[in-house]
Amino acid sequence: MENINSIQNFKNIPSSGSSVQNPDKAILGKDDFLKLLIAQLNYQDPLNPIQSAEFASQLAQFSSVEQLYNINSNLLKSIDASYATNRSITNALISNLIGKKVVVYGDVLKLEAGNDIEFGYELKGDASSVEIKIFDSAGNLVRSFKVGERKSGRYDFKWDGKDERGDRLRDGNYTVKVEAFDENGKPVVVNVYISGTVEGVRYKPDGAVILIGGIEFGIADIIEIKDERGNVN
Known part of the structure; x- marks a missing residue:
């Protein structure tokens, strides 16, 4: 049984807008990871279906990927908000230099x-x-x-x-x-x-x-x- 980390057989699967846009980098977003999981289920051997333990492990991997993605998104939003606040404060202080x-x-x-x-x-x-x-x-x-x-x-x-x-x-x-x-x-x-x-x-x-x-x-x-x-x- 092929492991979900092997992506060679799924190169033609279209990626969603949330995936990394650079085609030269083999970095998957959470939607790409889910597509790979679904594709593996669709193309599995009927005579040798995926085992429940292996499937559960892959679901756990997907859950981890999704959590990391959400953490990264929240972190970026926090950084952007902090940058905007600091810039506003800096601009206000700089105006005091006039004269x-x-x-x-x-x-x-x-x-x-x-x-x-x-x-x-x-x-x-x-x-x-x-x-x-x-x-x-x-x-x-x-x-x-x-x-x-x-x-x-x-x-x-x-x-x-x-x-x-x-x-x-x-x-x-x-x-x-x-x-x-x-x-x-x-x-x-x-x-x-x-x-x-x-x-x-x-x-x-x-x-x-x-x-x-x-x-x-x-x-x-x-x-x-x-x-x-x-x-x-």
Whole structure:
């Protein structure tokens, strides 16, 4: 007698909508398992019918499969509900950032209204030479600063929005790049960050982002949140 786990003779049995949709994976849903059981009864040898003990064992297997399927379905529903709740709470908390000054990882600077731009960089190791380069939206180098030797740590910097000749540059987005090398000439890891006031929050399918100068930043990019007095929360 063929065991119910042998599915080679039942490949042509249509599966229901609850079964796994990928035909390349031999994974059965509870309805497929039941179809196999019924098919085995239909095609059993009349001269050698399935024994009651074996049939009871297979029914027990089906019951176990159904219970596991139901547990999995309930677990997925619980996870979805928990995710939706956490996301709602997160979105509500993020909206409280509007109007606050934050420090975020990012290398895009927005120059406007003749204002200076504040940004900074974090060295992951000691550097014997550090150079700051600022590029326009076309990728042209418009300003560079050689700041020399620096120990590992964070350093704030302010750019007046002028080029090498001292002329004020046009308003728009600029990109800052910081290059650092140790005493052996090997590159030192540098993270660039900027500071600004959160102007708004934009909700997206993959999560909320904050807006600083019209530029989007992820919540994971936030380093510091400051109050009205500039104190770090």
